[in-house]
Amino acid sequence: MNKATLEAEQNFLKKQERLQMGQAQTKRSKNKNNRNLKFDSMEEYFIRNGGILLEKQIALSQGQHKGAGQLKIFSRNDIEKATNNxxxxxxxGRSAHHTVYKTTIEDRVLAVQAPSKRESNPLLIDLTLTEACTVMVMNHDNMVKLYGCCLETFVPIPVYEFLSNADLFHHLHGDIASSKRIKWADRLRAATDTAYALSYMHNALAKPVVHRGVNSSSVLLDFSCNAKLTNFGYSVSITPGEKPQRWPIEGTPGYIDPEYVETQEVTDKCDVYSFGVLLFELLTRRQPILMARDGTDLVDVFVSAVRKNCVMEIIDSEVLEEENRDGIQRVARLALSCVAKKGAERPTMIDVVGELWNIQGKDNK
Incomplete structure (x- = not known):
């Protein structure tokens, strides 16, 4: 057992002991001041959140004890100090449930993902701990790194590495895109990095882990446009060879696999479909989620253009300037194979990575 693991376990046991002592004192005394109530709440949050995180980690890693010693435990005071309250x-950054703060801890530039609302939320607790556990267990260069986590708050607060160049969505559609659009070569690099991450999730463990939330907002970039996948809150582990388990429909409108919507069965091909939509987005610079809100579908639009032999009319002008017709068609064919109606007809993410390497003229190893 390494030093970091030993310290984490000792810290966990000490907090358990303090919680038990506090509970015993509660039984002997009917009166508590506000400070004790606050203290007990922090301890109880720590034990509850830590237990859920450990349970998820064991389930996801299938008992392989991956990720041990990688997680730094922050106190609530640590987080308040780091974010200047x-x-x-x-x-x-902001999302539907979280507010992201940029801070520096121990000379590292990090991102603190705090809940937007200061209230207990069982669903948000589950999403946050699923995301933290997935990143702990799935250690890959193209997946965002988890530096630590605060378990003393009503909703756990994960602390991630900070990527300085926003997400892919903002480079395609946001303020960044209006001033300087992302080049086609950089789009292909980001797609390849994302495909690597998904391939790893599907193959690294005995049971594939399905992301279920692939979209351009889930791809973070550094200043070299190297990409890292994030947003693992809806990830699930599946058992190959068995009838797929039914899950409630989760994901981003415009990217969700229609076969999954119809059957509620999760397979690794759900991610392949979403990745195909992402490729269409990179080719056309159209927003799948916005189109879905308007009642249209980017996949349908692209397939219709193929049938009418007018694909080049919907390709982003930047792509037309920077890539030849053959290169565009190869990416389009790959995307079309990813969004085949039946999951069994779609390629694996390993196949997708190989084809992206071939398209870029690189040695595929």
Whole structure:
């Protein structure tokens, strides 16, 4: 057992002991001051969240004890200090459930993912701990790194490495895109890195892990446009060779596999479909989620253009300037294979990675 693992386990046991002592004192005394109530709440959050995280880690890694010693445990005070009591000036991103703060801890530039609402939310707890557990267990260069986690809060607060160049969505559709559009070569690099991450999730463990949330907002970039996959809250582990388990429909409108919507069965081909939509998005610079809200579908639009032999009319002008017709058609064919109606007809993510390497003229190893 390494030093980091030993310290983490000792810290966990000490907090358990303090919680048990506090519970015993509660039984002997009917009166508690506010400070004790607050203290007990922090301890109880720590034990509950830590137990759920450990349970998820064991289930996901199938008992292989992956990720041990990689997680730094932060106190609530650590997080409040690092974010200057959640200073709005440190906010660098928002989502439906979280606010992201850029901070520096121990000379590392990090991202603190705090809940947007200061209230207990069982669903958000599950999403946050699923995401943290997935990143702990699935250690890959093209997946965002988890530096630590605070378990003393009502909703756990993960602390990730900070990627300085926003997400792929903003490079395609946001303020960044309006001033400087992402080049085609960089789009292909980001797609390849994302495919690597998904391939790893599907093959690294005995049971594939399916992301279920692949979209351009889930791809973070550095200044060299190297990409890292994030947003693992809806990830699930599946058992190959058995009838797929039914799961509630989760994902981003416009990217969700129609076969999954129809059957509620999750397979690794759900991610392949979503990745195919992402390739269409990179080719056309159209927004799948916005189109879905308007009642249209990017896949249908692209397939219709293929049938009418007018694909080049919907390709982004930047792509037309930077890539030849053959290169565009090869990426389009790959995307079309990914969004085949039946999952069994779609390629694996390993196949997708290989084809992306071939398209870029690189040695496929």
């Amino acid at each position: 959640y200073d709005p000036d440190l906010i660098v």
